[in-house]
Amino acid sequence: MDELNIPQQLRVSVATYNQVIFPHPDDGTVMLALERRATVQKDGSVSIRSQPFGGGVRILNPTPLQEIIGKLQFDSERSKQEQDFRILIPSSKWELIKEYCLHHLRFDEEEFEIESEPDRELTEEFMETINVKLNAGQYTVQPLGFVVENKPVRSKNDYALGQLTVHLYRVFRVEILDPMLCRVVWSISQLYSDQDLGERALKNAENGLPGRANNILTLALSQVRDAYLAVAPEARYGKLVIDHHELDESVLAILEGIEVPQYQRL
Numbered sequence: 001m002d003e004l005n006i007p008q009q010l011r012v013s014v015a016t017y018n019q020v021i022f023p024h025p026d027d028g029t030v031m032l033a034l035e036r037r038a039t040v041q042k043d044g045s046v047s048i049r050s051q052p053f054g055g056g057v058r059i060l061n062p063t064p065l066q067e068i069i070g071k072l073q074f075d076s077e078r079s080k081q082e083q084d085f086r087i088l089i090p091s092s093k094w095e096l097i098k099e100y101c102l103h104h105l106r107f108d109e110e111e112f113e114i115e116s117e118p119d120r121e122l123t124e125e126f127m128e129t130i131n132v133k134l135n136a137g138q139y140t141v142q143p144l145g146f147v148v149e150n151k152p153v154r155s156k157n158d159y160a161l162g163q164l165t166v167h168l169y170r171v172f173r174v175e176i177l178d179p180m181l182c183r184v185v186w187s188i189s190q191l192y193s194d195q196d197l198g199e200r201a202l203k204n205a206e207n208g209l210p211g212r213a214n215n216i217l218t219l220a221l222s223q224v225r226d227a228y229l230a231v232a233p234e235a236r237y238g239k240l241v242i243d244h245h246e247l248d249e250s251v252l253a254i255l256e257g258i259e260v261p262q263y264q265r266l
Contacts (some may be wrong), residue, residue, distance in 0.1 A: 006164070007164050008090065009088055009089070009091065009164075010088070010089055010090075010091050010094055010152055010164055010165070010166055011075050011086065011087070011088055011155060011160055011163040011164060011165040012086070012087055012088075012097055012165070012166055012168070013056070013084070013085070013086050013091055013092070013155070013157075013165050013166070013167050013168075014056070014057045014085035014086075014101055014105075014114070014167075014169075015054055015055055015056050015057055015061065015085075015102075015167070015168075015170075016054045016055065016057060016074055016117075016118040016121060016169065016170045016171075016172060017052040017054040017147070017148070017169045017170075017171050017172075017250065017253050017254050018052055018054050018118050018122055018171075018172050018173075018174045018254065019032065019054075019070075019144065019171065019172070019173045019174065019254035019255070020032065020033040020034075020052075020053050020122075020174045020176065020215060021033070021173065021174070021175050021176070021184060021221055022054060022118075022175065022181075022182040022185060022186075024182075024186060025179065025182050025183040026221075029220050029222075030221045030222070031186065031218045031219065031220060031221060032218065032219055032220070032221040032224055033053070033176075033185055033189070033216055033217070033218050034050040034051060034052060034053070034074045034127075034216070034217045034218075034219070034247070034251065035050065035051055035052070035053050035125060035129055035199075035214060035215040035216065035217075036048065036049075036050045036197060036214060036215045036216060036245070037050070037051065037212065037213075037214045038062040038197040038198045038200065038201035038212065038213045038214070039051055039093075039158075039201060039211065039212050040201050040202060040204075040205045040211025040212070045200040046104070046201055046211075048197060048198055048245075048246060049239070049246050049247065049248045050217045050246065050247050050248065050251070051203055051247075051248040051250045052122060052173075052249060052250060052251060052253065052254045053121075053122055053125050053126075054085055054118065054122070054125075054169075055121040055124075055125065056079070056082070056084035056085060056121075057081050057085045057105070057114055057115045057116075057170070058082065058084060058114065058115040058120075058195065059083045059084070059085050059114055059115075060083075060084065060112050060113055060114055060115060061112075061113040061114075061159060063225035063255075064100070064113055065087075065097075065100070065113075068093060068096050069087075069089050069090070069093050069096075069097070069102060071256075072087055073087060073088040073089075074087055074088070074158065075087065075088055075155075075157075075160040075163060076084060076113070076159035076160055077205040078159050079159065079178075083116060085101075086157075086160065088163075090113045092249055093157055094150075094166060098148065098168060101114065101168050102146060102168075102266065104116065104148070105168075105170045112122045113251070116170070117141070118141060118170075118172045118174065119136070119141070122134065122174065122213070123226055128193050128214065129214050129216050130184070130185065130188045130215070130216050132181070132184060132185075136179075137178075138176060138177060138178040138181050139174050139176045139177055139178070140174070140175050140177060141172050141173070141174055142172060142174075142175075143170070143171075143172055144171040144172060144173050144254075144256055145171055145256070145265060145266055146168065146169065146170060146171065146265070146266040147167075147168075147169040147171055147253040147263050147264070147265055148166075148167070148168050148169075148264040148266065149167040149168075149169075149222075149262055149263060149264075150166060150264060151163055151166075151262060152164035152166050153167075153226060155164055161179060169253050171253060171254055171256075183250055185216060185218060186218055188215065188216055189215075189216050190218075194244070194245060197213050197214070197215050200213035200214075201213040217245055219242060219243065219245070223242065224242060224247070224251065224255070225255055225258065227240060227242050228240065228251075228252065228255060228258050229258060233259050233260055233261065234261055236249075236252060236258070236260045237249050237252065237258065237260050237261070237262045237263075
């Protein structure tokens with residue numbers, strides 16, 4: 001981080017991201033499943049982007065964190081209620097917080113201080129996006145490592161919009177094994193277009209609900225990797241359009257071996 005441009009306060013977001021893969025039900029091609037989100041903007045337009053499944057890590061025992069930074073200051077009331085690891089810290093504490101997270105986001109801890117597995121968030125998101133309840137026997141989980149974004153970027157989160165944020169992601173490969181679930185995931189992805197999803201978000205907004213809607217998008221994993229590899233590393237961090245679908249830059253976090261200057265892989 002450039003010491004000449006360090007803000008006094010940073011938002012820290014710690015989350016899990018999942019490379020959800022499954023064999024195409026007809027030909028066995030390895031497919032990548034992403035969460036497809038439609039959001040109504042302030043000007044009435046609709047933004048539709050796809051990103052990895054995952055979400056905020058929960059703080060299970062705040063005491064050790066408080067010993068590092070004092071009283072926890074969450075980025076929003078929602079994060080406070082959920083105990084999500086989305087907190088505001090003095091910039092000078094980022095390295096300490098990062099080392100704390102890297103140490104505790106592992107499976108060999110006897111007493112968890114922060115949530116370290118992806119299952120809860122993954123189960124919730126599958127229910128929300130495709131109305132399917134995941135069971136433990138339907139998939140396997142393999143840790144792929146960590147991705148750290150040390151240079152602060154403006155948050156796109158609705159509850160902390162514009163706040164300068166550093167990120168730490170625990171990345172997993174989630175492989176769906178259940179043939180029936182593979183077909184359901186692929187079929188639902190084909191059933192709804194981006195336009196359908198945008199119209200749902202607009203209808204929600206018109207009905208006084210949050211102007212959002214989500215679903216699932218599936219693409220061949222090799223197609224996604226090849227599309228990013230065709231772009232120079234310094235130009236990869238940004239939106240990428242594949243088959244008329246816009247992918248968020250966070251998809252890069254789950255693609256091991258595809259480097260980008262903004263991400264440090266550990």
